[in-house]
Every structure is written in structure tokens, then in C-alpha cells.
Amino acid sequence: MEFCGGHTHTILRYGIRQLVPKTVEMRSGPGCPVCVTATADLDKAIALAHLPDVIITTFGDMIRVPGSYSSLQQAKAEGADVRIVYSTIDAIDIAEANPEKSVIFIGIGFETTAPTIAASILKAQQEKIENFYVLSLNKLTPPVMKALLDSGELKLDGIIGPGHVSVIIGSHPYEFIPRDYGVACVISGFEPLDILLCIDKLAEQIEKGEPKVEIAYPRGVRPEGNRKAWQLTENVFEIGEANWRGIGIIPQSGLKIRGKYERFDADKAFSVSLKPPREPKGCRCGDIIRGAAMPLECKLFRKVCTPESPVGPCMVSSEGACAAYYQYGAL
């Protein structure tokens, strides 16, 4: 299983599924932050957008994802101020330029992105920007890998580890995968040849019956990761439960803003009332996120659900498995 949606896209785009022997079956994992954002959390972001004097800032993929009853894009069409940003730095700039508004950043992402959100909170504190808030939906990768392995739904032989998450957290947090589950784990870069190299290393480990954690992306990943970035993250966030689409609540799998920075916490600063979430009918994103179904097994795929008119997040996000299968037409 390739954990990361970026790997899924490289694999599909360069026809790697067709290149490898038929004995190698590849499954896409939950490594798409937009896709794993729970519908209830998305509904909250949309409700926040409708509050008066609020500007929502978000990474681009989020705005088209359908929530239970609306989307951020629809909220924007209805008059809400929703802005796409490339970086938390842009969100801070928007807060500075609009002191009379509350600027909320929708904080999605894994360990790769969490330090950049932590840095933005520290910057807001340092520069006394009092109208900047973060809705923290950040998630952690090792706990969801553990949840997938515990479920026993898939019999995985190997995991292609996420390259850029590992730039931050290093390779040690994955040691439990070979140790407790006997599953090989090789961290890969994002070039097509990086992935072939990674598959080769995985196959070698599996053949020898010696599963371990290996780094096949040493130009970017060191075993200890980027300690400075992770210390900064731990200073701002504490670990708590998180709600994952298609999986549910996983304990210790999310990042919550610590009490000392709670004035930046959108969850504490704003209250919205929400109707119970509902999933789009027939959409199998939840199964696809877990690797339990392939996009082509979803009845909506390509017929009802397309990138122009997506039903679920896996078709919206540039990292979603459905978007990759749609775009590169793999079988």
C-alpha cells in the first residue's frame, strides 16, 4: 500500500501498476488530508464561513469538497468570504490586512503541514495578530497505519512510507510496522524511479522474510527527521483523538492546539450549531481511503462522480485516489 496520495498519483501517471509484475498488487492508502477530513469537520468549516465578519482561509482542494448540506465553494457563492491560500503565511497576511475581521485558517494536513501551521500560530502571537484563528484538523500518520493494520481488513505485505511526512518525523515512528505486524516499510521519494526503487526494496525484504523500515529517499529523509520542526509542532499542539472519514475516531491520531495558545483555537473562539452529518449516497470514499475498495469498484465513479462534479473528496483532491484513476484512466 502506498500511504501517500502523492505516490498514488505518480504510480498512476507513470503507469507503474502496469510495469510491475502481476504478483504485485498496489492499494492506495489514506494519505490525502482532504479525503480523510470527516464530513462533520467539513460541515463545521462551512458553518464558520457563514458567521458574520469571518474570513475563511484554506488550501485550494478543500473548497470544492461537498459537506453534508453544502460546500465552502457554495458558501462563498452565497456571500461568505472564503479565500484560497497557498501558505499559512498568506492567511496571516490576510489577518493583518483585515483587523476588523476574524480570519480562520482551516488547518488540514499531516505531519508535513503541521509545523507550518504551528509556525503561523507562533508568528501571530509574536506579532500580536489577534484576529487569526486555526481550526485544527491536523492528523498523524503512524496511528492511522496502526488502525488499518489492526483492522485486518487488508493483508498488506508492504507499505510505501510517506516521503515528506518522514522529512519531518523521520523513520523511527514506523518501527512498530515490521516489529508488531511483520510488514515491510520503505519510505519513498516522489519521482517514478524513486517508487520503482522502493518497490524493489520492499520485494527484497518480503522475499527474504526480513521486514524492516528502510529509507529509499535519503536525500530528503533522515532517521531522526527534522527535530526543530517537530519540537515547534509539539510546543503548539498536543496529541488528541481525530475523526477520520471512512474510519471514524482514532485515539491519539490528531493534533489539538495547546491551552497556552487557545486564543488562536477556532474551536474555542467560535460556536456553531451543526445538523447531524450525512455521507453522500453511494460514495465509497471511506472504503477507498482504507484501501478496501478500488475507485473502479465504486458505482458512481466516472458516471455520476467526475472531477467537474465530484460526489466525494477522493475525486476532488489532487491527491485523491479517484482523481488519479480518473485522470490517468488506469485499469
Added chain:
Amino acid sequence: MCLAVPVKIVSIDGDDAETEIAGVRRRVSIALTPEAKVGDYVLLHTGYAIGVIDEAEAEETLKLLEEIASLSEVH
């Protein structure tokens, strides 16, 4: 979302750096990689450098990748 691209640092001003890739320049934050120096390649993710690329390792991998590429040409 976890997309990161290598960019080269041209100059540094405190926590910010001017970087370049394929002729395009961009100002990025190096708050997460204080060890980054002018001339280093860093991995750029959502406006922040998240890691410094190890040039020796990059060259090693390039050699390995070239080997794989030449193998696939033979067959």
C-alpha cells in the same frame, strides 16, 4: 498536500530566504530549517522549507536511478 519541491536558496534574510527553481524566484520561510545556507537545496512545502536536501545522498540516488533507467533501456 504533502507536495514539496526542491528549491535553491539564493539569499537569506533572518527567517526568510529568496529561493529559485527553474528561473522562478520565491520568498520562503526557513523558520523550520535554521541550518539552511545559501546554495543549499531545500524542500519547499506551502511556503516553508521543511528540510535541507542532502546533496551527497541526492547524487548517490541519482546514480542509482540512472542505473535503473539504463537497465530498462537494455531490456
